[in-house]
Amino acid sequence: MSTAAIHSLWTTAADPISKIPAPKIEYGQLSPTLIVVGAALVGVLIEAFLPRKPRYYAQVFVSAVALCAAFAAVVALAADGYGTTKAHIAAMGAIAVDGPSLFLQGTILLAGLVGLFTFAERRLDPAAHGNRVDSFAAQAASVPGSESEKAAVKAGFTTTEVFPLLLFAVAGMLVFPSANDLLTLFVALEVFSLPLYLMCALARRKRLMSQEAAVKYFLLGAFASAFTLFGIALLYGYAGSVSYARIAQVVDGTVTNVDPALANTMGNDALLLLGSALIVMGLLFKVGAVPFHMWTPDVYQGAPTPVTGFMAAATKVAAFGALLRLLYVVLPGMRWDWRPVMWAVAIITMLGGAIVAITQTDIKRLLAYSSIAHAGFILAGVIATSKDGVSSVLFYLAGYSFVTIGAFAVVTLVRDAGGEATHLSKWAGLGRRSPLVAAVFAVFLLAFAGIPLTSGFAGKFAVFKAAADGGAAPLVVIGVISSAIAAFFYIRVIVLMFFSEPKPEGPTVAVPSPLTMAAIGVGVAVTLVLGVAPQYFLDLASQAGVFVR
Numbered sequence: 001m002s003t004a005a006i007h008s009l010w011t012t013a014a015d016p017i018s019k020i021p022a023p024k025i026e027y028g029q030l031s032p033t034l035i036v037v038g039a040a041l042v043g044v045l046i047e048a049f050l051p052r053k054p055r056y057y058a059q060v061f062v063s064a065v066a067l068c069a070a071f072a073a074v075v076a077l078a079a080d081g082y083g084t085t086k087a088h089i090a091a092m093g094a095i096a097v098d099g100p101s102l103f104l105q106g107t108i109l110l111a112g113l114v115g116l117f118t119f120a121e122r123r124l125d126p127a128a129h130g131n132r133v134d135s136f137a138a139q140a141a142s143v144p145g146s147e148s149e150k151a152a153v154k155a156g157f158t159t160t161e162v163f164p165l166l167l168f169a170v171a172g173m174l175v176f177p178s179a180n181d182l183l184t185l186f187v188a189l190e191v192f193s194l195p196l197y198l199m200c201a202l203a204r205r206k207r208l209m210s211q212e213a214a215v216k217y218f219l220l221g222a223f224a225s226a227f228t229l230f231g232i233a234l235l236y237g238y239a240g241s242v243s244y245a246r247i248a249q250v251v252d253g254t255v256t257n258v259d260p261a262l263a264n265t266m267g268n269d270a271l272l273l274l275g276s277a278l279i280v281m282g283l284l285f286k287v288g289a290v291p292f293h294m295w296t297p298d299v300y301q302g303a304p305t306p307v308t309g310f311m312a313a314a315t316k317v318a319a320f321g322a323l324l325r326l327l328y329v330v331l332p333g334m335r336w337d338w339r340p341v342m343w344a345v346a347i348i349t350m351l352g353g354a355i356v357a358i359t360q361t362d363i364k365r366l367l368a369y370s371s372i373a374h375a376g377f378i379l380a381g382v383i384a385t386s387k388d389g390v391s392s393v394l395f396y397l398a399g400y401s402f403v404t405i406g407a408f409a410v411v412t413l414v415r416d417a418g419g420e421a422t423h424l425s426k427w428a429g430l431g432r433r434s435p436l437v438a439a440v441f442a443v444f445l446l447a448f449a450g451i452p453l454t455s456g457f458a459g460k461f462a463v464f465k466a467a468a469d470g471g472a473a474p475l476v477v478i479g480v481i482s483s484a485i486a487a488f489f490y491i492r493v494i495v496l497m498f499f500s501e502p503k504p505e506g507p508t509v510a511v512p513s514p515l516t517m518a519a520i521g522v523g524v525a526v527t528l529v530l531g532v533a534p535q536y537f538l539d540l541a542s543q544a545g546v547f548v549r
Contacts, residue, residue: 026090029077029097032070032105036171039066043164052157059163060120066167067116070174071109078102078544087548093243094184096325099544101178103394104321108314111401112170114522115310117515118409119162124510125204125419131156135304135412136202137210144207159202165195166310173314177321180329182232182242182279185322189228189282192318193221196311200303205419213302220295224285231278238271244330245549251333276331280338283326286319287375289345290352297360300368305420308364309408312371313401320378320397324390327382329547335385342383346475350376350482358489363411363422366489367404370448373486374400380479381463384470391545392462395538399447399455399530406523407444409516413437414507421507427493429502434509438497440524447527449490450483455530462538 027034039062046058077097080086087098095101122132136159139152172192179185201214236242239250240258249255250266258266285292300308331338353373360366378400381393414421414430414437421427431438447454460483464476530537 023092025092026097029082029090030095031073032077032109033171033174035066035070035073036109036167036174039063040164040167040171043167047161047164055160056120056122056158059160060116063116063163063167064113067109067113067170071106071113074102074106074109078106083544084546087546089180089245089548093245094179094181095175096178096180096329096548098178098548099546100321100324100390100394103541103544104177104317104397105174107317107394107398107401108170108173111313111317111405112166112173112310114402114405114519115306115314116163116166117519118306118309118405118412119166121306121412121513121516123513124412124415124516129154129156133204134158135204135306136162137204137207140202144211149207162199162202162307165199168192169195169199169310170314173318176318177325179322179325180244182235182244182247185326186225186229186232189225189286192315193225196307196315197221199307200299200311202307203302203304206302209302210304211302213299217295217299220285224282224292227278227285228282231275231280231282234271234275234278238266238268238275240266244325247330248333248549251331272334273337276326276334276338277341279326280323280341283319283323284345287316287323287378288372289375289379290349290372293349293352293372293375296372297365297368300371301362301364301422305364305408305412309405312367312408313404316371316375316378317397317401320382320393324382324393325547328385328390329549332385339383339385342379343472343475346376346379346383347478348376349373349379350479351485352376354482354485357486360489361424363424363427363493364408366424366493367407367411370486370490371404373482374448376482377460377463377479380467380472380475383472383475384466386466386470387542387545388462388466389470390547391538391541392459392466394541394544395530395534396459396463398537398541399459399526402523402526403444403447403455406520406527407441407448409519409523410437410441410444412516413510413512415510416507424493424496426503426507428496428500429506430509431498433502433506437509440520442494442497443524443527445490445494447531449487451487453528453531455527455534458530458534458538 042062043059046055050058082097083099083102090097122134125133138157139149140159142149142152169192172188175184175188176192179188197214197218200217201211203210235247239247241247288296327338350373353369353376357366357369360369378393378396381389381396412420447456450456450460464479468476
């Protein structure tokens, strides 16, 4: 072949390059995520260049300012009508800016801010070698119990890397419920999962248990991610696109302009059913629904308690947002296929979580099984397949996230010589030793149980009403029975705290700094406000309950 011929090949191949369109990115509408990512990168630079002493204060300041600024950006977008009249698809079809995504992003940012307060707490443990310490390992890379770890504690080291990790996790969670194509969904899933795997391994006390929790979470999370990715590949084979709108069109049979290369596999129902089942499985793993829940109790128990609180609240919000968008935007035409499966998952999740929680003796494991039961209750709203179903799930998630962070913040206060006293027997008589802490924890437990005048009751009522209106009345009956079973073990803890004799060698209640007080105070305030006067927030969730297609 002559050089001239080769040259002509190059030029003909290179000619269309001039026609590649420049990407059009709406930076203003993506500003909440961009602010958080920018602050996370600043946090990494702080770790690299700032001396060790001022690092903690700089990280807390940068993280708090970023989360507040991002929340202000969400409120500005909502006020500008992007949740209702101006809802549209941004970033060249990758991100949906609509009511549900803005509502969930606001909830995640507030949960992240309250979680940040518990991360920054440094008054609960007694000072080590004259230095205040937090919940995280002095030097994450050192082997538990080794000389290098002792030296790190003695030198007063702290793992301030948790703050940028928190911000990266929040950034991934902001994109996850608003992703409008399957690749964006998967990238967001990895961006928020990887920092969580790391943070679970960083507990200062019980290092080995913490590292075990992180390894379990990482391995099972990797499996779930692989299933999700496999499902994405199958759905691409089915629809010839990863865009939500395009897949929905192929499902409905309204698609035009088919690529001839894809015509043979397009519309193959086996690919559709398998692909959507695998993606939904990955999302159910993230929300902790039975039978994909096996990681939940071990990880909740082993992770540092501030991380557990943040993860339990924010991950559920992000994952349920993504699940709603997938089922309501991509697969509404398959409702008759996925509803029976979701019925089964919701029933075994509600009953499984509630029944197994009764046997638990560790307060963090008890809250883990309680969170599994709550995933079942929220699924009842997902099954409703109506606008009320979406808005009830949004409201439930908003109320649940603050109760959860508040409850885990209280768990950090009850301590003995080995750190947090999480065994239930240690909580006996806590109401006499520290009436205020016990009363606050009782408020959170009553909210979990769904007792009237708490956010838990308003949320459950909204979800069950939407499910009943959507023709799932038998599911509501099972939900009420599960709630009654769950109420038993919540009330049992309250009885243990207030009506048992305190043991002389029992735990002490640490006096926290204003940061943890603020986290618990916000939890109590949200619980009571959403319980006593939920109407404004129900209306807000109702306005935000429409997905853009």
